[in-house]
Amino acid sequence: MKLKSGLLVSALLISTSSVAGDIKRGQELHDENCVSCHKSMQGGDGTGIYTRENRRIDSYQGLVKQVKRCKTSLGVSWPEHQIDDVITYLNDSFYKFKTDK
Numbered sequence: 266m267k268l269k270s271g272l273l274v275s276a277l278l279i280s281t282s283s284v285a286g287d288i289k290r291g292q293e294l295h296d297e298n299c300v301s302c303h304k305s306m307q308g309g310d311g312t313g314i315y316t317r318e319n320r321r322i323d324s325y326q327g328l329v330k331q332v333k334r335c336k337t338s339l340g341v342s343w344p345e346h347q348i349d350d351v352i353t354y355l356n357d358s359f360y361k362f363k364t365d366k
């Protein structure tokens with residue numbers, strides 16, 4: 266338990282000391298892993314799912330939740346910082362929510 270909260274604290278420190286994740290790494294991870302389903306649903310390069318009119322996500326917290334949900338259905342176990350990278354990429358490129366960081 267102690268170890269776990271220590272990790273949590275350092276993850277928070279890392280994500281607040283930089284702007285958050287690394288956009289370029291996030292895009293690479295995203296393009297390699299996250300587009301297959303979205304493409305078959307949305308066509309094109311799949312990113313239309315993030316900008317469609319009736320998109321689901323309307324807050325930064327919602328984005329975080331959905332990325333984690335999709336990551337689970339993808340079946341990968343990424344460390345927090347990689348999840349952060351992908352969230353940062355998506356937010357920077359498509360959603361543009363304020364992160365209050």
Ligand code: HEC
Pocket residue numbers: 295298299300301302303314315316319320321322328331332335336338339351355
């Ligand atoms: C197994 C198929 C699958 C994979 C792989 C997948 N997704 Fe998704 N994703 C979905 C589905 C299905 C939805 C739509 C959910 C809905 O509309 O209810 C979705 C929706 C989303 C949305 C919300 C779009 C909106 O409406 O604003 C985000 C963000 C997202 N995915 C991120 C990711 C990320 C990041 C990855 C890679 C880690 C990923 N997805 C991998 C199936 C997948």
